[in-house]
Structures are given as structure tokens and as C-alpha cells.
Amino acid sequence: MELTKEELQELENQLSCPTGNKGIETATLMNDTNIGMTKSSIDALQLVNNDVVLELGHGNCGHLNYLLEKAEKLSYTGLEISETMKLEAEKQIRGKELSSEVSFKLYDGKKIPIEDKSIHKIFTVNTLYFWKNPIEFLKEISRVLSENGICIVTFAQKGFMQKLPFVGDKFRLYNTTDLELLLKNSPLTISELIHQTEKVKTKTNTLVDRDFTIAILKHRL
Template sequence: MTEKELKAIASQLSCPRGDSGLEIAKKMNQTNLGMILNTIESLQLEKENRVLELGHGNAIHLNEILKQANDISYVGLEISESMKIESEKLNKNVVKNNQSKFLLYDGNTIPFSDHYFDKILSVNTIYFWEKPLFLLTEIYRVLKKDGVCSIAFANMNFMKTLPFVDSRFELYDANKIKTLANKIPFKSIEAIDRIETVESKSGDMVNREYTIVKFTK
């Protein structure tokens, strides 16, 4: 791929928009499905849980969340208007019955009251957080006591091998995010390491090492 094409991929991954963004989002959901399902599993969702997802993409995986237990309610927050609109279109039935809703936010402040959510997840978004410590503090604020947040990301060493990764990406490993989170009074922090074979955004088959970091309030 040309340098221009690689830069376009990086831009769309950080904030998908327009027709190209919809295509990237579709591919992201396919390649990220394993990460998404394992992250959902790590939350151990229960009846009547309130769930928040940060950076949900096209949210085609929403039914996987809702079927985990009875009467789950879901909120998705996005910085991308294209993803919000596409998610509402793909999940119109659960939006219509008020079981789920999608909102735009500024990527920093979570527009909900303290102790509101039981579970929070975010998959492959942390690279683009403008203020990581601030957003982790916001996550802590809106979690209920004993609530859980699971954040999944591809590991730093793997990300460095991808041709489209540029200065827009802040790369992480488990120790880096734990060091960040230790500034916040989470009750526990657990790292779960995984590896899978996927097609990268540039079309190559790669072994992706990723981590799910599970925070408990």
C-alpha cells in the first residue's frame, strides 16, 4: 500500500467518517470480533446490568452483549457521528424499545452521573484517547461500587509492526496501563493476555497479541 493509503487508514481508525469510514468500521468489526467477544465475556454480565461502551464502531456486536443476561441496558458513546448513525441503523429494534441508545461525546467527559454503570468496555480505542488518565478517572466515577471495566488493546510490540501505525497512536502494554491506572483507587487490576490470527487493516494475515485489562472499583 502507498504511504497515502496507510495514512488514510490511520485517520479512519481514529475517527471513522463517510463511506470510507463505514467500510473501515465493517472490517474492524470482523477483525476485532474475537477481541470483542472475549472482552464481553470478561465482564461477566448479569441481569439488569447497565453497560457502557466507549468507541463502539458500528456496534454490530450489540446483540452479543444483550443476550448475556435478561434486561441488560446499553449505552454506546462515540466521537464519530458516522458510527453513531450507522449503529442506530443496524440496531434500530433495540434502540426503538429503549433497551439501547447511542450518543456522541467529546472523547473525554462521560456525560452520566456518578455510580451509574455496572459494566464498561472499550476495544481498540485506547490508542486514540486524548487524556488517558482523565478518561480512566471518568470511568471510575461513573462505575458503581464493585463495577467492572474491561479495556482491550493490541500490545505495543505487535502494533509497532503494522505499517499504518503512526504518531496518532499511543501504544500500550499491560504494565503501562497498570501504571496509569494505579493513580486511581481501583480495588483490583487484572491483565488477561491473548493471541489470535487475523487479517490486518492492510490485508496481511498476522498473529495479534492483545491484552484485556479488567478494572474493578
């Protein structure tokens, strides 16, 4: 069943910042739809014991167990602009004994409340579209990333995203060339690009091929 214009607008709003009960529903859908991209991103981090990990925009963090199983004694911090998502993510650790340190924090989507050079691995999945000032945000990522650390930015290609009916003004779309141009003016550079295609059911219940890219970034020499 096709969504109305108003329903598509509400979905776009919730995707950019999930709020309330509708946000919880959207986050569950997001986790189910994006789990392939998220797991591929976690795999690309190549986590090792004692890594300090930062995720930007974790949603309900339904992938947390998958991440924590990759190595021992990890330190994971998740940052979110959505209080609803922070509360949902905290349910993942409630009442559990973890061998890794896990915390979730709210932030403004601009300034990362983390000490300089303190993070080994950073990753973010499907948030690039919503960065208000990408160059300044990349500077923030660079600031908190350790000297030999990596940052993974995973995004669906522009050609795919343009076909989705709920993608409107809140999204800034990218293809690989767009990302390369963006990074030219940043302190980070591309170390590796991983291109993948997967079959997914969209938020409007249609099965499609999604082309996405995992960009592995490092400090510019």
C-alpha cells in the same frame, strides 16, 4: 497489495475517528478484524440480568446481538466521538423489538455524559491508543462506575502494534507494564489480566498473530 503512504495515513485517520463513506468501510473492516477481541471482552464482563452497560467507542456495533444475548433486561449505552459510527450503530436496532434498553450517543471523548456511579459494567476495545488524556479519562470512568462495578480495557500489545504500517502519531501504544504505570496515578486498579493470541488478517490484508490483553479494572480500595 501494499498501500501507499497516503492510503496508510488515511487509514490511520479513519481508525481514530471514522467519517463518511470511507469511515463506514473502515468500520466494517474494524468489526471483522476485532470481533474476536470484542467477544472475549463481552464474555469477561460476565453480564447478568438487569446490568447497566456502557461501551466507549462502539464503532458500527456489529457485536450488539452477541452482547444482548448474554443476559435479560440489560441497559446498554454506546458512546462515540464519530457521528458516522453513531448512525451506523443505530441501524443495528432500527425496526427491532428489543427486550433490553439500547441507546447510542455522541460525546467529546473526554467527559462521559453519564450520572455518577450509575454503570455496572464498562468496556472498550482498541480505543486506549487514542485517549488524549488517559489519566483524566480514567477519572471519568471511575466517576460513572458503580461501587462494585468493573471496567474492561482491551488492547493489542505494543509489540504487535509497532509492526503495523498504518500505526503512526495518532496512536499511543501500550504493553502490560505501560498500563500498570498509567493506572498507578488513577482511581482504578487492575483486578485481573487476561492475555490471548489470535490469528487475524490486518487492514493491509496480511495474516498475523495478534497478542492482546483484556484488563479488568475496579475501584481502588
